[in-house]
Amino acid sequence: MAKRIDVNGLNAYYGGHKAIEDITLHVEPRSVTAFIGPSGCGKSTFLRTLNRMHEVTPGGRVEGEVLLDNENLYGPGVDPVQVRRTVGMVFQRPNPFPTMSIYDNVLAGVRLNGIRYSRSQLDDLVEKNLRGANLWKEVKDRLHKPGAGLSGGQQQRLCLARATAVEPDVLLMDEPCSALDPISTLAIEDLIDQMKSRYTIVIVTHNMQQAARVSERTAFFNLAGVGQPGRLIEVDATDKIFSNPSEKATEDYISGRFG
Amino acid sequence: MSDTDRTRNEPGPERRGGPPRPPEVAPENGGVAQEHDRAAHELAAVAPMVSGQSVPVHPETARPAEVPSETRVEEHQERVIITPPVRPPTMGLRRPRLPRWTPLGLAVGSLAFAVAVGLVAGLDSRVQWGLIAALVFVAANFALTAAVEGRRQAVDKLALSLIWTSFLVAVLPLASLVWETVARGIPTVSWDFLTHSMNGVLSWQQGGGIYHALLATLQQVALASLIAIPIGLLTAVYLVEYGRGSLARAITFFVDVMTGIPSIVAGLFVLTLWIMALDFGYSGFAGALALSILMMPIVVRATEEMLKLVPNELREAALALGVPKWRVILKVVLPTAIGGITTGVMLAIARIAGETAPILLLVFGSNLINANPFEGPQSSLPLFVYEQWGYGTEEAYDRAWAAALVLIVLIMILNLVARGVARWKAPKTGR
Numbered sequence A: 001m002a003k004r005i006d007v008n009g010l011n012a013y014y015g016g017h018k019a020i021e022d023i024t025l026h027v028e029p030r031s032v033t034a035f036i037g038p039s040g041c042g043k044s045t046f047l048r049t050l051n052r053m054h055e056v057t058p059g060g061r062v063e064g065e066v067l068l069d070n071e072n073l074y075g076p077g078v079d080p081v082q083v084r085r086t087v088g089m090v091f092q093r094p095n096p097f098p099t100m101s102i103y104d105n106v107l108a109g110v111r112l113n114g115i116r117y118s119r120s121q122l123d124d125l126v127e128k129n130l131r132g133a134n135l136w137k138e139v140k141d142r143l144h145k146p147g148a149g150l151s152g153g154q155q156q157r158l159c160l161a162r163a164t165a166v167e168p169d170v171l172l173m174d175e176p177c178s179a180l181d182p183i184s185t186l187a188i189e190d191l192i193d194q195m196k197s198r199y200t201i202v203i204v205t206h207n208m209q210q211a212a213r214v215s216e217r218t219a220f221f222n223l224a225g226v227g228q229p230g231r232l233i234e235v236d237a238t239d240k241i242f243s244n245p246s247e248k249a250t251e252d253y254i255s256g257r258f259g
Numbered sequence B: 001m002s003d004t005d006r007t008r009n010e011p012g013p014e015r016r017g018g019p020p021r022p023p024e025v026a027p028e029n030g031g032v033a034q035e036h037d038r039a040a041h042e043l044a045a046v047a048p049m050v051s052g053q054s055v056p057v058h059p060e061t062a063r064p065a066e067v068p069s070e071t072r073v074e075e076h077q078e079r080v081i082i083t084p085p086v087r088p089p090t091m092g093l094r095r096p097r098l099p100r101w102t103p104l105g106l107a108v109g110s111l112a113f114a115v116a117v118g119l120v121a122g123l124d125s126r127v128q129w130g131l132i133a134a135l136v137f138v139a140a141n142f143a144l145t146a147a148v149e150g151r152r153q154a155v156d157k158l159a160l161s162l163i164w165t166s167f168l169v170a171v172l173p174l175a176s177l178v179w180e181t182v183a184r185g186i187p188t189v190s191w192d193f194l195t196h197s198m199n200g201v202l203s204w205q206q207g208g209g210i211y212h213a214l215l216a217t218l219q220q221v222a223l224a225s226l227i228a229i230p231i232g233l234l235t236a237v238y239l240v241e242y243g244r245g246s247l248a249r250a251i252t253f254f255v256d257v258m259t260g261i262p263s264i265v266a267g268l269f270v271l272t273l274w275i276m277a278l279d280f281g282y283s284g285f286a287g288a289l290a291l292s293i294l295m296m297p298i299v300v301r302a303t304e305e306m307l308k309l310v311p312n313e314l315r316e317a318a319l320a321l322g323v324p325k326w327r328v329i330l331k332v333v334l335p336t337a338i339g340g341i342t343t344g345v346m347l348a349i350a351r352i353a354g355e356t357a358p359i360l361l362l363v364f365g366s367n368l369i370n371a372n373p374f375e376g377p378q379s380s381l382p383l384f385v386y387e388q389w390g391y392g393t394e395e396a397y398d399r400a401w402a403a404a405l406v407l408i409v410l411i412m413i414l415n416l417v418a419r420g421v422a423r424w425k426a427p428k429t430g431r
């Protein structure tokens, strides 16, 4: 069940350093939103505030609110562990657990949370999520081999299957294809396209074509200068951002004049 | 979205125009000869990239590796005929080389030289002979290589010689120690020796055994491990996963200090606290307490290093799945590091198993079998060696060597087990 995200006046800090400032953004359920912007403008930081992963970094601190279907993630009494089960995440570098087989990797979230299922339920869960990640055909004969033995693209799809196995409502992806070859990238993009009917997806990308291909809305981030916090410059329908952005900075960035 | 479609169909610019590269063109022979034809200057853009790996080749075999432009089609067809790589020896890539057996010959030569010098000068120490031979070998090897192959190769040979020398210097004492112990210990080691105590055996009599000492050592080491491993592991987990600020710094500092505690001091500490102040008697357990003090910092250090090696990405991946931190540590971090941790712990055990000083102070020593480490004096293998050596009789010497051999074998078995576990538990990447 996809959920909508409303971010209001969000600041995030690393110790004394303010990394992003005053971000207000709304994300519709069952949509794909892309974050673009030059390196260091705080896209990853912002993404990580959406599932309370930012505070995992020592010194990480957040001000403002993030509403998930009108419930503030940073409200009193909210359990970050529960937040992360609801808002899943896929990282830039594929990171399957090296001690686990493919099968166990898919089930990692379920198992590590100590939920007990019967054997056949687990089998079904693995098959369903591997199929969902378009990986089932490739690995069904080696489910009990180590996940680290897969190719980079397969590993990233395994990580997707792992993220979806805990049945989140929102999926965050931080440059999920930047370590992958073009073919694997296409596979992931196709997957995003299929998955947007079930999840709210937010994807950070450095690849403008990718943003254009997969997203309905695009948010452009920028920073005024080195050491300055990153800001949200504009967010709009992807077509509009790429054809007729309202801000000069966006146009400059998209046409490759800086960044 | 026509832009989209174009990018999808064409994964890379090198696909555009021109036939695909024939498979037999390996990067080595696909280099660019700069003065090849009028295409040379157009290729200049490609050349720096390609020539980085390329070897100058015969002009006949040279062909542009990647020509993106459509205008080259006729030239492509002309160059599709590819001859196997020809490497004329005149291109300056080869240098004169000394024959393979040179080092061996030099070694034999310098050895003979050293023996001759030693005999003539009347040096009776074999160590001196060896040093002369080594010096002559290194010098001759360097000079000869410098003369024939050039300076860089000579320096390379010199470094190689130094590494080998260091290796020999490091290994020789170890090998001779093992050799000596085995040679002297083997005759006395027998099933009887392993299964009998020294009960009623006098120092000048043959027979007797180490059963009481072996049993006691195993018990003391096991008890020390039971105390030190959990505390050490938990400390390391705290330091790496939770520790911030002054408490963590203080703990790190004290662990460092503990690493440097001389074992006799640990023994004295337990002696004053446990035996004198708290008035418990001498026992194997008192020894185990001292051993655990010695073992703890080693376990902490080894575990800490291993936990730090676990990539942060794995922790974040697990946290992002909504796994509580303690479960992340238990199910992801520790299993990933378990191989290295096991090795570290086993090495710590091996390190304390041979410890003598605190045992001397705390378990008192005994010739009888005392299977209860919590009460009454016990023996231990290192202590046994020390006692037997002190008796000064031939028979006692033999027993000392044999016990030393058993101790070495015991520790070696621990190390082998550690390696086995480390390999068995190492994160698997196999396909």
Ligand SMILES: Nc1ncnc2c1ncn2[C@@H]1O[C@H](COP(=O)(O)OP(=O)(O)O)[C@@H](O)[C@H]1O
Pocket: A014, A017, A019, A037, A038, A039, A040, A041, A042, A043, A044, A045, A046, A057, A230
């Ligand atoms: N772990 C960290 N500790 C301190 N500063 C950080 C950390 N991670 C990122 N930053 C800083 O936060 C800013 C935003 O970084 P990031 O969110 O990674 O940018 P992006 O993903 O857009 O490239 C940068 O100035 C970066 O130096």
Ligand SMILES: [Mg+2]
Pocket: A043, A044, A045, A174
């Ligand atoms: Mg980033």
